[in-house]
Amino acid sequence: SILFTTLRQNLNTPTAGATSCELLNTTHVRCQRDSGTSSDTFVRWYVAEFSNGVSVQRGSGQMTGTQTTNDSTITAVNLSNTFIIGGGYTIVGGGAFSDDDFIFLNLSSTTNIRAGRHTSGSASNNITWQVVSFSSAYVQRGNTSTFASLTLNETINLATAVNRSRSFFTLSWRSSSDTTADIGEKMFTGRWLNDSQIEILRTNIGPTAPIIYWEAIELPVGTEVQYGTANFSITQKVQNSTLTSVNLSRSVA
Numbered sequence: 001s002i003l004f005t006t007l008r009q010n011l012n013t014p015t016a017g018a019t020s021c022e023l024l025n026t027t028h029v030r031c032q033r034d035s036g037t038s039s040d041t042f043v044r045w046y047v048a049e050f051s052n053g054v055s056v057q058r059g060s061g062q063m064t065g066t067q068t069t070n071d072s073t074i075t076a077v078n079l080s081n082t083f084i085i086g087g088g089y090t091i092v093g094g095g096a097f098s099d100d101d102f103i104f105l106n107l108s109s110t111t112n113i114r115a116g117r118h119t120s121g122s123a124s125n126n127i128t129w130q131v132v133s134f135s136s137a138y139v140q141r142g143n144t145s146t147f148a149s150l151t152l153n154e155t156i157n158l159a160t161a162v163n164r165s166r167s168f169f170t171l172s173w174r175s176s177s178d179t180t181a182d183i184g185e186k187m188f189t190g191r192w193l194n195d196s197q198i199e200i201l202r203t204n205i206g207p208t209a210p211i212i213y214w215e216a217i218e219l220p221v222g223t224e225v226q227y228g229t230a231n232f233s234i235t236q237k238v239q240n241s242t243l244t245s246v247n248l249s250r251s252v253a
Contacts, residue, residue: 001049002056002085002132003029004252009041014101019043020088022128023058034090046252053135053220058087061115063125065100069116074131076110081137083215084113086172087128098177102186104213105129105172107141118174118210136220138162141213144200149209153201161196162218166225169198169217175210188212192227 005021019041021031031043057077061070084105091101100121108114115127140158147154175186185206193199200212219225226246230239 001047002054002130002252003087004046004048004085005031005088006044006253007041007088008044014091014097017041017097018089018091018101020060020090020126020128021045022060022087023047031088032090034092048250048252055133057131057133058129059113060087060126060128061113062127063115063117065124066120068118068120069114070127071108072113072115072129074111074113077107077131077133079107079110079139079141081135081139082107082131082133083137083139083141083170083217084172085130085132085170087130089115089125089127092124092126097183097186099175101125102173102175102210103127104174104211106143106213107131116174118176134217134219138218139215141215143214144210144212147200147209147212150205152203152205153199154212155193156198156200156214156216158196158198158216162216164192164195164225164227166221166223167192167216167218168225168227170215171200171212173210173212176206182206186210190214191229 003023007019009017015034019031019033021029024030029045057074059072061072063070086105089103099118103125104116106114113129113131144154169190171188171190173188182204184203188200188202190198190200226243228241230241232239
């Protein structure tokens with residue numbers, strides 16, 4: 001089984017605004033944060049269970065205030081059909097989202113998953129992760145270490161073109177704090193440009209370049225992926241997107 005989560009919150013303090021979730025056991029999902037505040041946090045989750053062809057390793061790691069990376073050992077996997085689904089992270093300490101609060105996840109070898117951040121700090125991070133091996137899937141990965149500091153977008157060129165109708169990609173990153181209050185320079189999204197290119201975008205430029213880790217996953221024949229965007233105006237709180245009808249009992253978002 002794979003756990004997918006999304007988060008909605010209105011908090012600029014990482015101890016309350018950062019949330020992690022994990023499959024606690026066969027019947028419970030646990031989501032947690034370090035501290036509570038006067039503002040609510042909303043987590044939406046989905047659990048996808050597969051009858052065959054999928055194996056999942058899950059776990060967690062902790063970075064103390066002095067660490068910039070944390071390595072966790074896993075059972076050896078085939079990197080060409082294995083990818084990471086992050087479960088989020090909680091942050092102990094820290095008054096604003098800065099350069100020690102944005103966490104990347106990377107399969108650095110067949111037996112190691114690495115979590116990292118831009119710099120050490122007063123905050124410690126507890127990270128949850130899932131390593132998914134999907135038979136007949138094809139996974140490409142890399143990082144945008146050349147992302148220009150004063151640009152809003154960067155293009156990733158895949159070594160092998162994919163079928164976008166059954167492909168998706170994941171992003172995680174580390175970022176300097178620069179202007180702590182300017183969250184727009186530290187938050188990223190991506191979109192398919194074509195079958196062999198992904199564009200990564202942010203709202204505001206920042207003088208220090210981030211490093212973004214990505215994985216592009218092409219699922220087996222018989223799987224269907226739909227994708228799109230939801231652009232909010234200043235006053236909007238909810239936006240609905242139309243998609244081709246799906247079976248809710250075997251679909252995730």
